[in-house]
Amino acid sequence: MAGSAVAASGAAAPAARADVAAEIIRLVDVCKVYGEGDAEVRAVDGVSLSVKEGDFLAVMGPSGSGKSTLMHILGCLDIPTSGEYRFAGEDVSSMNERELASIRNRRIGFVFQQFHLLSSMSAWRNVELPLLYRSAHDRKQTALNALAQVGLTARVQHRPNQLSGGQQQRVAIARALVTDPTMILADEPTGNLDSKASREVLDILTGLNTSGHTIILITHDPNVAGVAERVVEMADGHLRDRVAA
Amino acid sequence: MSVLRTFETGMRGLLGHRLRSVLTTLGILFGVAAVICTVGIGTASANSVNSRIAALGTNLLTVSPGSTVSFGVRGGAGSANTLTMDDVTGLEDKSDAPDIGAVAPVVSGSATIVSTSSNETTTIQGSTASWLATNARTLSSGIFITSKEVAQHAQVIVLGATTAGDLDAIVGDQVTIGGNPFQVIGILTASGSTGFTNSDDLAVVPITTAQDEVTGGSPNSVQRILLSASSSSTIGSAYDEADQLLLQTHHITNAAAADFSITSASTLASTAASVTTTLTILLASVAAISLLVGGIGVMNIMLVSVTERTQEIGLRKALGATPGDLLRQFLIEAATLSFVGGVLGVGAALLAGFLVPRLANIAVTITATPVIIAVVVAAGVGLIFGVYPAARAARLAPIAALRAE
Numbered sequence: 169m170a171g172s173a174v175a176a177s178g179a180a181a182p183a184a185r186a187d188v189a190a191e192i193i194r195l196v197d198v199c200k201v202y203g204e205g206d207a208e209v210r211a212v213d214g215v216s217l218s219v220k221e222g223d224f225l226a227v228m229g230p231s232g233s234g235k236s237t238l239m240h241i242l243g244c245l246d247i248p249t250s251g252e253y254r255f256a257g258e259d260v261s262s263m264n265e266r267e268l269a270s271i272r273n274r275r276i277g278f279v280f281q282q283f284h285l286l287s288s289m290s291a292w293r294n295v296e297l298p299l300l301y302r303s304a305h306d307r308k309q310t311a312l313n314a315l316a317q318v319g320l321t322a323r324v325q326h327r328p329n330q331l332s333g334g335q336q337q338r339v340a341i342a343r344a345l346v347t348d349p350t351m352i353l354a355d356e357p358t359g360n361l362d363s364k365a366s367r368e369v370l371d372i373l374t375g376l377n378t379s380g381h382t383i384i385l386i387t388h389d390p391n392v393a394g395v396a397e398r399v400v401e402m403a404d405g406h407l408r409d410r411v412a413a
Numbered sequence: 414m415s416v417l418r419t420f421e422t423g424m425r426g427l428l429g430h431r432l433r434s435v436l437t438t439l440g441i442l443f444g445v446a447a448v449i450c451t452v453g454i455g456t457a458s459a460n461s462v463n464s465r466i467a468a469l470g471t472n473l474l475t476v477s478p479g480s481t482v483s484f485g486v487r488g489g490a491g492s493a494n495t496l497t498m499d500d501v502t503g504l505e506d507k508s509d510a511p512d513i514g515a516v517a518p519v520v521s522g523s524a525t526i527v528s529t530s531s532n533e534t535t536t537i538q539g540s541t542a543s544w545l546a547t548n549a550r551t552l553s554s555g556i557f558i559t560s561k562e563v564a565q566h567a568q569v570i571v572l573g574a575t576t577a578g579d580l581d582a583i584v585g586d587q588v589t590i591g592g593n594p595f596q597v598i599g600i601l602t603a604s605g606s607t608g609f610t611n612s613d614d615l616a617v618v619p620i621t622t623a624q625d626e627v628t629g630g631s632p633n634s635v636q637r638i639l640l641s642a643s644s645s646s647t648i649g650s651a652y653d654e655a656d657q658l659l660l661q662t663h664h665i666t667n668a669a670a671a672d673f674s675i676t677s678a679s680t681l682a683s684t685a686a687s688v689t690t691t692l693t694i695l696l697a698s699v700a701a702i703s704l705l706v707g708g709i710g711v712m713n714i715m716l717v718s719v720t721e722r723t724q725e726i727g728l729r730k731a732l733g734a735t736p737g738d739l740l741r742q743f744l745i746e747a748a749t750l751s752f753v754g755g756v757l758g759v760g761a762a763l764l765a766g767f768l769v770p771r772l773a774n775i776a777v778t779i780t781a782t783p784v785i786i787a788v789v790v791a792a793g794v795g796l797i798f799g800v801y802p803a804a805r806a807a808r809l810a811p812i813a814a815l816r817a818e
Binding site: 240243245246265266269270272273274278280284286288289293297298300301302343 | 422425426428429430724725727728729730731732734735736738810811812815
């Protein structure tokens, strides 16, 4: 079972080495196990995966398939129980909490289904947040630039509750962009949006990919996954490649 | 994360949650102010009781007719005139009673004193030159009655401060009691109310004159004998000497059958001191409880807000905040609230300490100790319960914190 996943990513690996693009993510036989004994749940079970710079990858799967757990591992929000995870060449599986925080801050931009904006702050203050945890000059201008990239220049002073769902998610994308991360990790970014807002958000993500950002999109919706160049499917903790439609 | 940026983040956290910040500040404010005021009122009461006791003269022993029940508790004062000038002479004998200082016989009655401009009904005490010493009183002007004036049945009077004021009389004035003229020779220094009688509303005349013109009665009998011990440390032996001497002169062998009683102001003082101690403990308990209640209020607000903010903690962690960053942010927020609440609490207490005595006639004495204790405890509670739950949340996996409901 684990072998098939290795084979799937293995098939892509020789091409990757031939390519000039650097490998950003390298998972080798990664497992995440919760509980012990009879209650043991192997949420992620022997997953191997390779993602190169500039890729647009969609991870599909029904709820309970382990795709969220995989996303947490990819996002350095959680560490695997076993297996190897290299992020841009750095071994994440052996990092301490401080180093993980630093990787998240410098390398990864998160977009969540629930937006997770701080309700007490204006749009640009929300976008500024990641810059507070690194040395950054002119945070306000950087935040305003990121908001301009998602077309929200007119909404920078608005609070989240004064914005539509689509606008809130665009603020969240601006927050993910503001640190110029290596990878943007979007977990069901359209899950709480209507179809028009979903289209806008996906267009923005596609545009970011076109301009060189690596994007990993986690979704249960095949239509959403359709915007990605490459789609992998998660089921019962295992991963298999699927040719994009 | 730099200190300045952490501070900025903390301040923005406070401003972003105004209601919570105000409630926490109020909790600390009232906790601190309540403790300072309660202890302040307690301190003022204790001081007031102590000064009134001190005004009684702690070296004073009073011999009254009647039966002695036990040391410190006065038996029913008999109306029988069992005390005589002979008793006074005996008690004045230094060889029999070395620890007794001054001895002053007293007769008293109520009479109306008439001055040129006013008249006043008050207590007239007839006594000797020793009255001043035994009562631990001083004169604000003039002189006191002398032995010579006692012997001569002189028509002289010394007025209490209140009485003198009411009569509008000064030294050298002439007043009359029952038509008999008296010359004012002295005014007593005000001593304040003793809590039992107003010791400034009285007049003192020679005992002989009083027996002639105010109280009547046998020249040999006295109503009370005031004794002062030679010092506050000899008051116990002075008591014993007076007791033995009077039993002897009254030919009483069984102390339980004594026809007089001796009370001591120091026994009153020690009783009052224990009452004051009890009062202080009571007030300190009330203060401790108000501090506890205030602390629990602050703790609740802090715990609730941290639970609310677990998602925020998760998000900040996902965005790259380290547990240290979050801990410092919450520390700054809690410290600011505690500091502002503490300062406002002390301010409110000082304001109350200024207003309450003027509006409600309740004395408030604010001292440093309760201020320090209240601020330290309230601010400590705010800090601990502001930081500890946040520190716990900061250790959660970011995703667990982010998903907290």
